[in-house]
Amino acid sequence: MLTRQGPAWRTSAVRAWRGPAGEAVAVSSRRALAAGAVAVLALAAALTVSGTPAAAAPGAECPPGQANCDVWEHLPGEPGGDDDGGGSGDGGGSGRGNRVCERDDGTRVPCYDDVLGWFNSADDCYYKRAEPQPPDAEPGRTAYLRTCSAAGSSELVYLTDPPAGFAPPDPEQMALDLFARLTLDPPRIRTAPSDAPGLVGVPVWLHDASSWETERETATEGGVTVWIEAIPTKIVWRMGNGESLECSTAGIPFKAGVHDPRRPPRQACAYAGYPRASSTRPGGRYEITAVKHWTVPWGSSTGEGDEDALSTERTDTASIRIDELQVVTR
């Protein structure tokens, strides 16, 4: 058994969990559970009516629309078992190294189950943070969903400290990992004029042709989901002569025949015009640098997050030739 670390151990663990003593025992305990559940249900219903939220669902019922959820327990050796495909991707799929924990009776179970959470060997129960946190959780306490035996007997418990074995990843670290993996388009500089030289004192239209859509990424690991957004906020144009210009949009491309180059509309991002020709600059041109900025808020299923902790920028460069205005005199 120890040499096989694949889905095999998981399958056996799940079976053992359902009760190794055999179907008869499992079924009779289920009866007791069902009977108890009636009382709990009546209580829960009464509580709901009187306004107090029922803290825990009764154990053995199936959810609406899944009324046959316990059919598997009544099937002796069902034919359609999907042992090869079923286990993979669950349980150990968190990237937490498929660690194996041990129950009191020696059964080996995954330390993390992607539905039930983290295994606590002190009480042989799985714990996950309640999703979302219930409205009535007291300050300083966190609601966990505890699942101890058969599927369906989960209950909410309110704890000040995380239970033993509860080791979800740090959401902030996950956000930073996502941040590092972000692929963001650098700006793509378009100027008008571009091919022909520009003239001193005439506005230079600046446009960034890259995407200004918000980029979103999410990751889930160890029961924690983290999302980040990269929102373009501004672009700073350094004109190569010591002056710079900041625009909160990508600007618009200049269209000959539509726009008057000397009268850029409101939505355009335009530099008012170079005071001097570029002839004295290296290569006879001004180097334009565009720096596009993003703010990157992040959030997580644990409630942790930050609106303005992260930001980033990307850069592009281009050059432009500016000539003196030729005054023709006669």
Place this chain on the structure above:
Amino acid sequence: MRTRQPAYLGSALLAVALLLGGTGCGNRPGSAAPRDTGPGPAASADARVAEAEESALAAYAGYLAAVRKAEQAGDPLDPQLRKYLADPLLTRVRLTIRDAKEHGAMRTGKLVSNPTVTAIDLDSDPATVSIQDCIDATGYRLVYKKDRKVVPGSASGRHLATATATRYPDGRWLINIGASYQDQPC
């Protein structure tokens, strides 16, 4: 010994159903709302009740639709589930989907839902809405993916289900409690 639930379960459930203000199926929603205040406050209270009722039923419908999608995709962690469900029901639903998947099965077909609101409590913290549904699962089958054969013993018909929608601090209504009662025809 093969019956699903003890005989007395039926009467107990009926009592619960009556307690909730319904008679099984078809009772009018909103009957539990207070109506004895003056015209001004009553109007706004009625609006609040109507809004809560609508939001709760929308969450319930969204939940059933999300579960059907997640069942067919065999994905217990389908992000849609979190939009309409909260723990403990959320985890219960995920386990049920995973159970079917691990047995090489899935639920598919048409599920007919006919929910009604049986109680609205907006003064409690958190506010809750109780929902009762007469689900017709006759055309909603649990089948093995390999050969599409119905899993033996899984056939289901018209039966009663209950659910509780709870308002969370961010204003969303989520279904956090729910159960179906196969032995309660409706």
